[in-house]
Amino acid sequence: MDQAQIEIRVLSSLSQIAETEWDACACPEAAAGRRPNDPFTTHRFLRALEESGSVGRGTGWQPQYLTCYLDDQLIACAPLYAKGHSQGEYIFDHSWAHAYEQAGGRYYPKLQMAVPFTPATGRRFLVRPGYEAQGISALTQGAVQLASNNQISSLHVTFCTEVEAAVGKELGLLPRISQQFHWLNEGYAGFEDFLGALSSRKRKAIRKERAQAQAFGGSITTYSGADLRVEHWDAFWRFYQDTGSRKWGSPYLTRAFFDIVHETMAEDISLVLAERDGQAVAGALNFIGAEALYGRYWGCIEHHPCLHFELCYYQAIDLAIAKGLARVEAGAQGEHKLARGYLPTETYSLHWIGDSGFRRAVADYLEAERAAVDEEIDILTSYGPFKKTQVEEQE
Structure with a gap:
């Protein structure tokens, strides 16, 4: 399908889009009466953040929701925010911001495709079923273009799914792997x-x-x-x-x-x-x-x-x-969770950096970080509380 047919609109509030329209992309399973897979990307959760003043003016989280239309039908949307700081993200880039500004650049504002204050893995590219390829591509291009047109330093897609991380990498975004502790049923x-x-x-x-x-x-x-x-x-x-x-x-x-x-x-x-x-x-x-x-x-x-x-x-x-x-996601950080049955699990993010030199430096850093995270997960898993053998001393 011709990408040029897709119209991208930026919304400053979810009051500008119907709940049923947004949720047709965010949680299509709910239309059949099922519980949403991800409660955090639903219209009602994101709207609650807005209406309560938890995001918006004065918070450093300014809504810039991306929506993609094909023949006046919403096929994709994303929770996107212009950020004036790096708080409330849990996959942090403070060191990147410091390095960029030490070199004379202006790191903030940046764009954050995320659920504010919520370190929970879920889809960030919210696509209506049947439009996956076009929707993710359009949202990625739209977010990058928004950043580029406004001389914004960077775009960060945090706590996305593993599938989205792989697709985003193919589209030219830098993948990052972090870890948190999950209990698996x-x-x-x-x-x-x-x-x-x-x-x-x-x-x-x-x-x-x-x-x-x-x-x-x-x-x-x-x-x-x-x-x-x-x-x-x-x-x-x-x-x-x-x-x-x-x-x-x-x-x-x-x-x-x-x-x-x-x-x-x-x-x-x-x-x-x-x-x-x-x-x-x-x-x-x-x-x-x-x-x-x-x-x-x-x-x-x-x-x-x-x-x-x-x-x-x-x-x-x-x-x-x-x-x-299937699992309990107990939030960010906390190696004390390991002894209680919560094992280290990979989490994913994607990043776009406008400056080519800084982008290369971040890419090198992420490659080294990825190896360190993989090693840490292996070590922590080996110290987990589960039986190491089929036959073990009984109580």
């Missing part, structure tokens, strides 16, 4: 079945941690759908503020974001709260996809031994097994 019948796959020592350690956590003096409850109430979000907002101020300096999301997703995404949410004497003292927020549970935020107002591990990791495993989900 090997068809476990329950948590005890999962524990049976671990070495005896790790199995005992996890049971001890769960017992310590459960002894904090209250109860642990998972809320979803109609069970979620406004007071749950009031409690979680206190947790989120504490975590945000310690990790990022200030929270990325506004209070209004949680109110909006309460109204529009309650069925996509699992909120785990530890409650004692009628008060929530800690909590973990997860989003539910068709194949994965995505751990997003944790916080507390009291410290209790192992409660973090229980709410964030073990409760997530319980829920994934109960729902038959």
